[in-house]
Amino acid sequence: MENSEDEAEKGELPLELKPLVSLAPKVPTLLGYDVETKSTSPLLVYVTPCRPCSSSEQPEEAPPSFCEPTPKSPVPIKATPISVALPTHQQEDESSDGDYKPFCKEKKPASLKKSKRPRQAEKSNVANIKRRSIRRNLDSEFNLCSSSSDNPKESVEGTMMMFDSLRRCILQLDEKEDAGRRADLKAGTLMMHNNLRINNRKMIGHVPGVEVGDVFFFRIEMCIVGLHAPAMGGIDYISSKHKDETLAVCIISSGGYENDDDDTDILVYTGQGGNSRHKEKHDQKLERGNLALMNSRNKKNQIRVVRSAQDPFSSGKIYIYDGLYRIEDSWTDKAKNGFNVFKYKLRREPGQPDGISLWKMTEKWKANPATREKGILLDLSSKAENLPVCLVNDVDDEKGPSHFNYVAGVKYLRPLRKTKPLQCCKCPSVCLPGDPNCSCAQQNGGDLPYSSSGLLVKHVPMVYECSSNCQCSHNCRNRISQKGIKLNFEVFWTGDRGWGLRSWDPIRAGTFICEYAGEVIDETRIDMDVEEDKYTFRASYPGDKALNWNVGAELLEEKSTVVTTENFKQLPIIIRANNEGNVARFLNHSCSPNLLWQAVQYDHGDDSYPHIMFFAMKHIPPMTELTYDYGTRGAPPGFEGKLFRACKLKSCLCGSKYCRSLF
């Protein structure tokens, strides 16, 4: 069990396992963090650490180091493990009296043990982690980012968002220094070593907060949310001293062996082993995962299945949680290389939501949009966009939105002031990170705002993309949003919230979604009715989640990039999309949104009226409604009721302290 002695011990860890520590405790405020406040007493929320099943009593008080000013040293003297801030819902699992009780086996949470591989760590990690010593209090930030302990889904989303934020920033740092690879593993390791993993205990059945259809872009992501523990291995199992009690809990079918992935309800899975790249091939043995699967066949326990798909926007794989299966049959077979392998036939449990089957549908639609059932219009944009925008209604007979002109961009109904000159870099070919001569990088604070794969790295007050005056080519990574949509969208009838927007493509966090197109008007003109206001964008407030999207960056960087409303000063821009607009006019409000809006400049210098570009805040499975936080301030009377309704409809997602009942 963890106690304060353990924690003191953890403070003396080797450097590479140093916890992310508090050097300057911060108090979360409503709109960010109060940098000035030194007080830690009333507002800090202490969350009890993750504990194994058996533990029932939880200490209420925080470790003493929490309340004391921590010395400003890169090496912690008395570190507070991040686990004290970990949202934990495992307590809830135990006490829940639902009809399904997941089998759970006590498993020590990944603890801050002494270094496992000191030599290796010294070789590769020390420099990185040292540079990345965490200078501020992570605890409050993580709480803010992942919500409280009572909502497993929020915990998973917060953990995933923090991971990806870390990953994008490590990628950016590594790129600039032209050193290191595998930012995914570095981000994962950082989180593991700081006890930021959730669902530590292996369990049979669903993992709290992970839903069928959820997508992952790295193996390590499934690791840190407890869906599938092995970093590489395909079979996750609970091992036991009694060999016949070793049971499989999760498998990943990702094409490493000769599996047939065609049927969406049946999966024939090949056992592990005998396939090593470094050693001679041999017959598979009934041990480890193979043994676990055999026992699971006899015990008939549920097994989580993760299937993989090709990422349409990169060479990487996407992992899709396809829900629970059971093993029906098993046998041995000859692989193509002539050696014996184990085969297991799994059948999907009935009554689960669409998982991989949804992907088969969207792939068919992408190949030929005309195959989309209940389609009303093949291209709502009438070729104004790079890709067709399908209009569908699979709910009722509603025939389509009221008439508007589809335009892909903004039209300025007010004169623009030239407050800043246009971007004008001299980069040959494309802008590259770490180039001190790239004026565009300088304008963006020294770093290019996008990763090499075109993902937004951080949410900032303004992104300056390369302009027509720049010498770099069209392929420059600093020209993401100006090139228009890349996703296959459909505008669909929600039934209760009007028309909404979703994508046939899986979307990775940081992906550019679309611009808010329409007529840019003057703030003075607010004589619009409710209907017109429904299709109006106001740059009032980025939203709590959007403000906390950079939480990983906060932990890595020396200089403070704390986002507050001061950084994000309110923009006067109002975009009316009642008469003219694009897909963005169909984005609905949510208090638990999956998109954020980012101000972007590339074709004029009036920073008060930038382009409003939407980016994904988290990984979004295909066919998931895209939403953003409409904000509250500046909304005229009459609008309130509608917003409140929209929020209430989503209250299941944001019933916590984040649901702003004030609309």
Add this chain to the structure above:
DNA sequence: GGCGCTTCAAACCA
């Protein structure tokens, strides 16, 4: 408790 071995990665380059 430590370390070696295995493991259906991921990114990059030739």
Add this chain to the structure above:
DNA sequence: CTGGTTTGAAGCGC
């Protein structure tokens, strides 16, 4: 454009 190479990490099990 793809297959081989490189870098890389968790956790089982001895």
